[in-house]
Amino acid sequence: MYICNCNGIREREVRAAIDAGATRPAEVFRACGSQAQCARCVCEMRQMISEQGEALRYAAE
Secondary structure, eight states: OEEETTTTEEHHHHHHHHHTTOOSHHHHHHHTTOOOSSOTTHHHHHHHHHHHHHHHHHHHO
């Protein structure tokens, strides 16, 4: 599934960037070799980053 239609960034690419340490959408774009265009995807990226952070916190308990 595409997360960013402007840059053709797929969900798996966003997750890979987050797994590699991206903590902000700008870092996800950088990891994918692109930059925000219309920014409609930023909220979804933030949500994915937040969910990953919560999952890591629960796993550490």
